[in-house]
Amino acid sequence: MHISRLDLNLLVVLDAIFTEDGITAAAAKLNLTQPAVSHALGRLRDVLGDPLFERQGRRLVPTPFARGLIEPVRQSLRGIEIALAEAERFDPATTRRRFTLGIRDVLEARILPALMHRISEVAPFVDLAAIHVDRREVEGELAAGRVDAALDIWLSLPEHIRQRRLMADRFVVVARSGHPRVRGHIDLDTYLSLQHVLVSARTTGPGLEDIELARLGHSRHVRLRCQHYFAGCRVVSQTDMILTMTEHYARITNRPFANQMLPFPIEGPGLDAYLYWHANVENDPANRWLRGMITETMAALPLRDI
DNA sequence: CAGTTCTATGCCGGCCCGAA
DNA sequence: TTCGGGCCGGCATAGAACTG
Numbered sequence A: 001m002h003i004s005r006l007d008l009n010l011l012v013v014l015d016a017i018f019t020e021d022g023i024t025a026a027a028a029k030l031n032l033t034q035p036a037v038s039h040a041l042g043r044l045r046d047v048l049g050d051p052l053f054e055r056q057g058r059r060l061v062p063t064p065f066a067r068g069l070i071e072p073v074r075q076s077l078r079g080i081e082i083a084l085a086e087a088e089r090f091d092p093a094t095t096r097r098r099f100t101l102g103i104r105d106v107l108e109a110r111i112l113p114a115l116m117h118r119i120s121e122v123a124p125f126v127d128l129a130a131i132h133v134d135r136r137e138v139e140g141e142l143a144a145g146r147v148d149a150a151l152d153i154w155l156s157l158p159e160h161i162r163q164r165r166l167m168a169d170r171f172v173v174v175a176r177s178g179h180p181r182v183r184g185h186i187d188l189d190t191y192l193s194l195q196h197v198l199v200s201a202r203t204t205g206p207g208l209e210d211i212e213l214a215r216l217g218h219s220r221h222v223r224l225r226c227q228h229y230f231a232g233c234r235v236v237s238q239t240d241m242i243l244t245m246t247e248h249y250a251r252i253t254n255r256p257f258a259n260q261m262l263p264f265p266i267e268g269p270g271l272d273a274y275l276y277w278h279a280n281v282e283n284d285p286a287n288r289w290l291r292g293m294i295t296e297t298m299a300a301l302p303l304r305d306i
Numbered sequence B: 001c002a003g004t005t006c007t008a009t010g011c012c013g014g015c016c017c018g019a020a
Numbered sequence C: 001t002t003c004g005g006g007c008c009g010g011c012a013t014a015g016a017a018c019t020g
Helices: A009-020 A023-030 A034-048 A064-088 A105-122 A135-144 A188-193 A208-215 A229-238 A247-253 A285-300
Strands: A053-056 A059-062 A097-103 A126-131 A149-152 A161-167 A171-175 A195-199 A221-226 A242-246 A260-263 A273-278
Touching: A009 A023, A009 A034, A009 A064, A023 A034, A059 A064, A097 A105, A097 A135, A097 A285, A105 A126, A105 A149, A105 A247, A105 A285, A135 A149, A135 A161, A135 A273, A149 A285, A161 A285, A171 A229, A171 A247, A195 A229, A221 A229, A229 A242, A229 A247, A242 A247, A247 A260, A273 A285
Parallel strands: A097 A126, A097 A149, A195 A221, A195 A242
Antiparallel strands: A053 A059, A149 A273, A161 A273, A171 A242, A171 A260
């Protein structure tokens, strides 16, 4: 008989009948009804071609075949139990594995230094990969396990994608320090009359700030569209164009430049960062550890200076 | 002999999975 | 998406053996 023909759970039933000395008691131990265990024994009898237990009066007595089988079966079940218990333990100090985070450059620069520092302290053999995941693919990548967790702004995802809010953020407007029309603050009229840099990985389409402006019936002139905020800030430092971006990231990318950072002239859309993971790994010790590292890192980040 | 205890069995509904 | 087959477990109950 090939093992693939055997429902290995039936061996658990066999062990229980042996240990509890009867079908009724075994059923109680397994949280099943007596007929369920009797059916299971019937299937095991079929597949093994031996009665396994025979009735002697009211008791059930194992056949020689069953007696010979029980010890190896018990040892195997114990081995499986031990292996499963091992798999459930996750020891960051010794584990060698690579976690993959779906994360956008804006958050990447903000969290990775502190996160990597924290992970290095407690998990010397854990590697991290931060990759770009299209917003439309977040659910699929998490479901497939190609990404262990994702960080992004609020996304409307199905219930089996779990989420947790990590930190608040808001829009700021970046302009060069000697800008002739911007000093200390910027009002909506000035904002709309100036030329804009838009940073986006996509070739066309509005930014979040454009969507927000359109909602209020406004529009702006995007003169330059580019891929990276660093480049955008550098352009801003040498022109009279302005750039709208999130505050935390603006503080990082504007360090080399003497650019001003000003409040966005309208009430901005929600830019809070969220952590996303799949319900499948909700209780996976390794994934829980990773999520813990991320949330602790975010909570410990200073809000203003980074 | 009636009541109790225990296993076996027929039948049914629910679930899963593969094929159409 | 639907349908059918296979599997599993539960309910009801038959049947056997034991007990007082």
